[in-house]
Amino acid sequence: MIHSDKGTDPPDKEDLKRSTPSNPEDGLSQILRLVLQELNLFYSRDVSGLCLLYDLLHSPWLQALLKVYDCLQEFKGKKLLPATSQAQALSHEVVEMLQAAPGSPEIQELRQILQAPHFKALLSAHDTVAQKDFEPLLPPLPDNIPEGEEAMRIVCLVKNQQPLGATIKRHEMTGDILVARVIHGGLAERSGLLYAGDKLVEVNGVAVEGLDPEQVIHILAMSRGTIMFKVVPVSDPPVNSQKMVYVRAMTEYWPQEDPTIPCAEAGLPFQKGDILQVVDQSDALWWQARKVSALGTCAGLIPSSHLLKRKQREFWWSQPYQPHTHLKSPMSISMEEEDDMKIDEKCVEAGKTIDEETFESEELSEDKEEFVGYGQKFFIAGFRRSMRLCRRRSLLPTLCCPSSCPSAAGAPYEEVVRHQRCPSDKHRLIVLVGPSGVGVNELRRQLIELNPGRFRTAVPHTTRSKKSYEVDGREYHYVSKETFESLMCSHRMLEYGEYKGHFYGTSVDAVQAVLDEGMICVMDLEPQGIQVARTHELKPYVIFIKPSNLSCMKQSRKNAKIITDYFVDMKFKDEDLQEMEDLAQKMETQFGQFFDHVIVNDILQDACAQLVSAVQKAQEEPQWVPATWVSSETGS
């Protein structure tokens, strides 16, 4: 019973009495219910530490739990033996007896239960286990093995639908057929009887001497059921002492299109961004791996990092020369190419006169920059027209496709670890990426407005002069050209561009300032900026905002407008939507390996809900991140 100095009544004595295990009616769930009830009481009372401990140790439910624990421990030590290994036969007998017995509803019900197919299957499984009847029936070993022959091992494998999980090769000097590799998780490996280096002598009684590996494979392919190998065991069976590593594929790989793979069927196809568990790197050229999304499966062959890099280089040199294509939105390119004359025409068409002052002040409608939430007035920086138009002219070096350009290609695999952010750590930076006009800024704004106390955007820098109504550090950080250039040169700018003769950009420090305040920083970046942001200090979580299909977009963007250089926002034309789709595809092809999450922005409300949930998961659930982000933390 729990005593306390003050507070509510102790729990019902009868309840506690009933909770002791001496009362056989009690279930464990009853005890646990009482535990929870009492813990609730602890919470609601101001109990001193000593009393709490005293009460806790004397509480009947703790005693009851300990008794349950003891029983379980005792039970664990006991070796379970089946009461009978003939349960099926016994059930038959009972059914026959019941048939002769006078009919009563109970007897009828029992007969039905015993004859139900799933119950029969259960008894059959029970007897199989009780009789330890697990092994497949293997043919007897041949008894005419000549004496004095090399030490041989006879291996019988029962081939079901699955492949054998081993590859063979011919020894260059001796011509012997050897087991080249045994695939992890495959039939051969699970048997524990075949090793890389074993020499094949016979397969199903057929001598393999003088045969090509392809002929041996043909014999194997034709075999059904049990396959018998006669092998000369390798003197030193290889021991796999390597540690398992996880990698993110930074490129794609299709074994069926690779003529150099030792066995295309054993290859593991993968796409950019797939997380692979590499189980064997003992071979310099071909590793063994499986996808984390299918860990129960047999491993497959993938090119080693070194080999894949070489393949990328060879592929690149075999391609006709193509100047690097920019990942600029055709919408923005076409606008850049327009001459002033045309811009003037557009402005006249739109019934506006050019108001340079309005334009320079970059005024958006007030509700886009300021809003009232939580009884407070909030100002959202980073949404200004110049900043957004300037982003389209990003000065970051435009990356070419890492998989096809040897100079830009990084490692084809990036080692990753599963990392969970500690609640006391700074939040991860949330980066939104998407083709111009897809709704990156709309979603960003909606997210911030949803909870301005939790989400914020970084305040950008500019070299243009401050307007009278602006506040330094609110709309922008106003800096000199020299300061801006020094930030650029010291790689402290995550993105930057030039617009109407002024620099605009967002610095690492501006992002850090938001994170230091314990808030979640949400920014939008051009995809070529992702790699700059991928540092252990920011640990960005990249969300790709993707347009839905054309017909849906036509419907959902009927009233939407894109910002342009022409002082007025313009309605989407069909070509704009098509360009957006094409650009999204290019972005996915070139930068898909960096996307942690993809959201299709069709119905705005749904996309916003998905964004909220993705951001929460990024902060609160384990995610795959580059191993260097975590090792540099533990190292520091």
Ligand SMILES: Nc1ncnc2c1ncn2[C@@H]1O[C@H](COP(=O)(O)OP(=O)(O)OP(=O)(O)O)[C@@H](O)[C@H]1O
């Ligand atoms: N799901 C949606 N349904 C309807 N309209 C949308 C949706 N998403 C965005 N919009 C509208 O589309 C227009 C363009 O969106 P937004 O300004 O966010 O583009 P963006 O991706 O930030 O591109 P950029 O900044 O490069 O112009 C805006 O008028 C926005 O309100």
